[in-house]
Amino acid sequence: MADTVPLVTSTEGVEGGVGLTALLVAAARAIETHRPDSLAQDIYAEHFVRAAQASAHWPVRLDQAPGGDTSPLWGRFARYFGLRTRVLDDFLLRSVRSTGIRQVVLLGAGLDTRAFRLDWPVDCVIFEIDREGVLAFKHEVLDTLSAEPRARRVPIGTDLRADWAGALTATGFDATAPTAWLVEGLLFYLPHAAETALIDTVDRLSAPGSALAYEVKLERDLMAYRDSPLYTSTRRQLGIDLLDLFSREPRPDSVARLTDRGWTASVHTPFDFTHRHGRGPLPEENDALAGNRWVFADTYPVSCMDPAVPPVRV
Ligand SMILES: C[S@@+](CC[C@H](N)C(=O)[O-])C[C@H]1O[C@@H](n2cnc3c(N)ncnc32)[C@H](O)[C@@H]1O
Secondary structure (H helix, E strand, O other): OOOOOOOOOOOOOOOOOOHHHHHHHHHHHHHHHHOOOOOOOOOOHHHHHHHOOOOOOOOOOHHHOOOHHHOHHHHHHHHHHHHHHHHHHHHHHHHHHHHOOOEEEEEOOOOOOHHHHOOOOOOOEEEEEEOHHHHHHHHHHHHHOOOOOOOEEEEEEOOOOOOHHHHHHHOOOOOOOOEEEEEOOOHHHOOHHHHHHHHHHHHHOOOOOOEEEEEEEOOOOHHHHOOOHHHHHHHHHHOOOHHHHOOOOOOOOHHHHHHHOOOEEEEEOHHHHHHHHOOOOOOOOOOOOOOEEEEEEEOOOOOOOOOOOOOOOO
């Protein structure tokens, strides 16, 4: 692999708007990778950060971040993404190893490099859906690094507010085979109708024995946390106003929607996993993470939910 990646040219999709949030998560993963007590390893993450003008000066190690671990952005928020990465790595690997699922779909994949860094069964296929511009940037960086996927990988550049199911099935997705779906860090940005349509589509395309993990925010009033350290530091230090990017519409009850259709679902706070792993963010005052929930759902004949982390009531 090349040591460094110069600034690349296909940056239109990541230099602004919601695409920039993919670089934020990449920077967090880079920092997590270099921690001595790392929860997840992503050797590609720092190369994405360095390759885009907008993020080239961001820290990729904690000792490059003013305030280090006490920084709300590069300490606590980055750790949140590190924990999320680990928990969802575990979800996907558990799905393919213990249930025989061989088809994985990453919705809003962004700069997720799981296809390149996780140890997949040889016959696994990974579909990645995101906007064309984000995937073009990702490919330019990964090509420069001569990165090779560790399973068959099918990138699909499309908008998840449109008919993405058609694009997915046109590339060989098999709706008669069970699937592991991942919707990480995406639903906040989608309007109510797009989230509902996405959940309905996942349900419709899921053969029995499928699994789904996704992240939501429960706050009725997102603006209640506008002055939280997490939102203000992201706004001031990076120019990313997450609240401007999030949909302000009331959120649908996707857990109820899935359980009505026969899915078994379990809902967790991120803090459940902080306790489980012995590191990660803990609750604090005026906490923009207070409403975040990680949902795990499946249509297994006998639920394979992990009882080691008791679910919370929503
Ligand atoms: C915060 S990033 C998360 C990326 C990735 N899941 C991860 O955790 O690294 C949000 C991603 O959602 C994608 N996204 C947001 N709205 C989208 C839409 N309408 N259609 C396709 N992708 C979208 C963005 O392009 C971005 O890559």
